Amino acid sequence: MVSGRRLDSPAPRPGPGRRPRGIAPTRRRLLLGLGGLAAVAAAVSVAAPRARASGAPSRRFLLIYSAHSTLAANMEASRGVAAVLDRGLGADYEIYAEYRDDQRFPGAGADGAFAGELARKYRGERFDAVLAFGAWALRYAAGNRDTIGPATPVVFGGVGPEDLAALDPPPGIHGVAAEYSVPGTLALARALQPGADRVVVLSGSGEFDRSWEGRARASLAGVTDIPVTYVSGLTMEGFAEVAAGLDDRAILIILTIYRDAAGARFTPANAAEIIAARSAAPAYGVYDTYIGRGVVGGEVQRFRDVGAAMAEQALRLVRGEPAPRLAPTPSRPVVDWRALRRFGLAEAALPPGTMLEFYDPPFWDRYRTQVLVAGAIILAQSLTIAGLVLQDRRRRAAERETASHRAELAHMSRVAQLGELSGAMAHELNQPLTAILANAEAGAQLVARGAGESPVDLAEIAEIFADIAEDDRRAAEMIVALRQLMAKGETEFEPLELNTVVADTLRLSRSELLVREVAVETMLARGELPVRANRIQLRQVLLNLMLNAADAMADLPAPRRVITIATRARADGWRELSVRDRGPGLAAEVAADPFRPFATTKTHGLGLGLSICQTIAEAHGGTLRFEDPGAGGGTGGGARAVLALPAP
């Protein structure tokens, strides 16, 4: 496969989708020189401490690699081994790894030194299995069974068919076959290029190259419906020209070119790289090593899969389970994302299970973890902040809600009260409406009659109009009271002066009091009595109390109908407004609870009015009480209503 060039040098190209490349066989028939270290070392370092916790690990594995430890292929294979052992044994195993590095240090002398070193190093040590990577390692394991323990199972991998045939491993040695699938590669190509019209297969002039061509011809015969052309016997330049002369409807499959027609030597991967770079058609290969060198892809064996398959074999043997002498290594389609892009091939057309290599992901894909972590941190911070804000809002909302509930409750109780009172309300409104209607009709008839014979009694007409206006005012007052009773939400409070409110209300009610032939005397406090109240509601209370007082005195002779309105500042700072009448005083049953709706000796008005008054007083943080200045109910000493309001 490779001659004259050591493949330990090519470090994998830097790239986000780094993958192992470069096998390092020094001999042509050596297919895979596997050896890996890093992952194994990591596995040991991880596994050992864990195992120690429960004493010595129950399983010990010796891994012998033909090549050196930093070869990417070895590292990949090691990861495959570790993955399987981890899965199968948990932490309960130990790995020992040795690297012959036979390509850089060939020769029997080095072989002997290495073997002697192993013998000394592992004298007395027991292993559950030995894993041999590459032909040299297999040859060593087969030849030193006594050293490593005659009964210790040996599992090899990465050994080509020719080496395998030459070595002919004795019984007790198991392995993983290295198989390469040309039909699988072609199937992948057909999937990616459904419109392809032909297949061109290149192979070199070397012995192994020719054997590859033979295998390809045999395995592709009858497999495909489009013509297959086998090109061989050319120089590298010739191969490159052929490839350049193709178009993108062709499928180019590169087998191996160890040596061209001019005798120039190549590694298959290098040759593939040269040709793929010139090719106008998508190129495919049969080796894992080709991927990343310009070919689109191929059905290949992954070194990691080889390591995994070897470990599976070893586990079976360790557990005494039946294991095939030669287990197949799964091959799978692998594709170079960059080459895919170069030829504009659809990613969506890839068969399921295809590995996409060298994927240069968009920012999101490449930094997904970082983005997610950063996003998570930012989100967590935001959530915390939002949580705090929300908490604060909730607290405020709860406070608001409580206040609003209080208002709602007040409203509900008012509405409930209203339902109870609506009948009385209707009656209150019906009284003035009845009077207005009758007055209007009477006035109209007077005027109509006046148009006839006798002159219109203008004084009578004027009286009618005055009464209509007055009744209308009464109705409006009731509506205001009604609206205030039903009004939902906050009442507007403003700084007011109690004496001014009294004066305003007296002015408004003068005509009503005149009609009722009721005199009003005031005993107002000197100076101002500031309160915080709703002007309309306060007037409403006073008006109601005055009308109530006037009603109470309706049966008295006119000269004795006197309402006394007094204001004062109490010692505790509260303001008092009292309305006293000279009527019969509160009847006993009314005195008990004058505010109960309909708790009245009258059928209309009174009970309702006082209910409203009390509601208003409470809304102002104040009180409304009734007193009997006389000796008791019904003694004729009159009644006094006292509205008390807190200082603003």
Added chain:
Amino acid sequence: MSAEAPVVHLVDDDPSVLRALRRLLAAAGHASETYRSAEEFLARPLPEAPGCVVVDLGLPGADGLELQDRLAGRGTAPPVIFLTGRGDLATGVRAMKGGAVDFLTKPVEPGALIGAIAVALARDADARRSRDAEADVARRLALLTPREREVLDLVVEGRLNKQIAAELGIAEKTIKVHRARVMRKLDARGLAELVRLMMGAG
């Protein structure tokens, strides 16, 4: 029919309503009296003059229905019209069963009230007329001698002169004389009117 003008008695605790209704009735040509409560109205003797009562149902103290009941207890009650701020069916039915002329909801349509008052006054006049007629019949019956009354009763029962004569044991000719006197005293023109008068006098 009496020559006296009918009077509408208005009972309502609301002075402005009373004033307005009084004005309305005056414009319609009705005399009226106002009362602030049922008690105030009942405190007075029943008005001699024809008329009716317009009463608010929801009065303080004795309400409209109570007023109606008490009036009915006095015998010759004037017709009652109810006004109410809340027209509920049960109260209305009770009022109407008690003989109310009408049951009107405030604010009452002036036309409806005037109409109801007209009906009430007509009913009152009717009642007075029949009361007068009954009194007249009673007065005239008082003029009859016992024998004449006996004859009258039997005549009204539908007996023939011959049968009456046989029953009372007097001559048929004498029956005829009694019968003529009864007719004259009761101012009846024939048997049919005689029967009608007697049935009205119950």
